Amino acid sequence: MTRRAQQAEERREHLIDTALHLFAEKGWNATSIPDLAKAAGIAQGLMYHYFRNKEELLLAVIERHSFLAELKVLLSASSERPARQVLPEVAQNFALLLQQKRDLVQIFICEAQKNPEVARHQDALIEGGVEILTSYLAVRMATGELRPHEPALTARTLLYTIFMSQLIHVSGQLHIPDFVQFLLQGILSPEEQTH
Amino acid sequence: MTRRAQQAEERREHLIDTALHLFAEKGWNATSIPDLAKAAGIAQGLMYHYFRNKEELLLAVIERHSFLAELKVLLSASSERPARQVLPEVAQNFALLLQQKRDLVQIFICEAQKNPEVARHQDALIEGGVEILTSYLAVRMATGELRPHEPALTARTLLYTIFMSQLIHVSGQLHIPDFVQFLLQGILSPEEQTH
Amino acid sequence: MTRRAQQAEERREHLIDTALHLFAEKGWNATSIPDLAKAAGIAQGLMYHYFRNKEELLLAVIERHSFLAELKVLLSASSERPARQVLPEVAQNFALLLQQKRDLVQIFICEAQKNPEVARHQDALIEGGVEILTSYLAVRMATGELRPHEPALTARTLLYTIFMSQLIHVSGQLHIPDFVQFLLQGILSPEEQTH
């Protein structure tokens, strides 16, 4: 890669990162190209050398910052370790990831209903997360640690609840370790339950 | 009230309802006053006879359509009836209510982060729901139907999960009766569990 | 005059007075009918029962508050009294009148160039003043108190200078008694004066 191409690539990334913050803060619609150009320190026109238009920039932001990969790593718990150890970790890390990616999450939530492409990404992310967590739970069910039940339900309950608790800014708080314990009580095999 | 004033009141309501749909569909920001006026069949200028500006219209929409009252009725289950009967009903009805109020829910989620007044309304709604459901669960815990645990956790888990499942348009679906059964397994007293 | 007609007349006057202040403060153009109606405590529509439109209101204000009559009284000095007594009084009273009528003066100055009808009124006022003051000076010239000269010049100098000093808000001030003394005496040294 030439020096020039490298610089261009950096500039592109910089634009995407700037856009991420602005889109999250004010929404895609309310973020203007002048805003963006000023925040990124470039001329307005230059935007259109890197992206066809404002919508493409939105998609680029989402693709660039989508965290499906991180989410998969995070949720790919070693199937040998017990759920009572793994789930609290997974839940906490998931909450942390959402916090780090709060900007993108906001964009997803607001823009998904208006833009089908965004909705596709959102769907892939959530279903990807559900799928991999479900697999893990299924294994733990097979080992007998967890009682027989529909593991996708557990996965959705865990992910949805934590997602919601991060999404909305409410005065009440969800204490995640307690929440996981609570979930576990429901799904552990009777012989695993110690109280 | 004169005929004139009555007609005016109806017009006002009609404007609010029109705005509800458009705001939900395209977002508050992307809904223009010309859009709105055309959809409502009035002149643009008339909007400002009824509302000081576009933001006040948003707040009027939220106040007019806020469903805290309905939510409270819905969640005010008779404390004498057992949770294993009541919770499935409550969950289903909550999901139905969210579906009916989908437009408002979308507005809440998108606009709450940009508009503190909207955030206040959203918070009141959610915490109101959590509170009342928590009370019911506490009673059922006192009767011994539910095992001792933190009832607010159950309330949040139930409401958040259903909320999320209505909020996002994903390919995977959450089957609500199964979800409630799953939750119940975790919180019923051992002697109540029949499987 | 019936009671009703009296009330209507009062209302009309009240509207004119309200308009006078608002027009002077913000200009005719920048004063809106809603502004005016609110300030006068009436409904917008009522304005149009009393005045055909906004421009007619402007003309009504000017006609109602034009002070040509007062000006004439003020400047109609007894021709028997000497100018060295009369002119200081006249100047001071003229300045006072302008101060009282500051609102109307502002309207004249700003609107005269855009509205020929207003210009007509302004012209009548100024030329009326000049004329009557000139007459007085002519008499005093005939008596020999004043040396032979073009009295209209004196009249204009006196009126214009005081008008300007009231019109503009400058940091420097004109002391009117000194100004009149100065006018009376001229500025050349006696030995320079050749006539």
Place this chain on the structure above:
Amino acid sequence: MTRRAQQAEERREHLIDTALHLFAEKGWNATSIPDLAKAAGIAQGLMYHYFRNKEELLLAVIERHSFLAELKVLLSASSERPARQVLPEVAQNFALLLQQKRDLVQIFICEAQKNPEVARHQDALIEGGVEILTSYLAVRMATGELRPHEPALTARTLLYTIFMSQLIHVSGQLHIPDFVQFLLQGILSPEEQTH
């Protein structure tokens, strides 16, 4: 400076000049951006590339066309030449300057009371003129050409009167050479003058 930048600069100046005329003709408030853009032959939006808003355009007009410098040159009469030669020239040139700058004068008079920044400029102009003319007169007083008096009074009388005679459109006219002669000489009969 590149060709582009030069053209831009010219456009900016052209906009200012166009605005000067329109503002003077119709007033700042009554001059719309569409008016202006059409008169200048540009798109409306371009205005905002050159000026932050309509008020900044007004200030740019005033700064660009303010004639304090010209006024100072004009009034900086050689102190060695006698007032009876100099004052008529100064008065005539001042009147000519006001005529050339009629547009700006109109703007000053109308907008100064509503816009403090404009008022500041107006004050600077008038007081600047008064000051420099006063200095000259003081010198001529010191030489003995002019009798002892307050020279600022003469300066204000001369400038104010000429200003007013240019400002208002009245049927009567002020003959400037006669006016200056008159100022120089005073109006009392010699035998009435007591000093």
Place this chain on the structure above:
DNA sequence: TATGAATGAGCGTTCATTCAT
């Protein structure tokens, strides 16, 4: 690659005015 001048449509909002009540 990068600039920023230029466009024209569209924004939220205000307005003078009309008119049914």
Place this chain on the structure above:
DNA sequence: AATGAATGAACGCTCATTCAT
């Protein structure tokens, strides 16, 4: 006489986008 609902044009201004340089 008095109201205030209703209109539609116009306002100041911002926008996404284009393009000559």
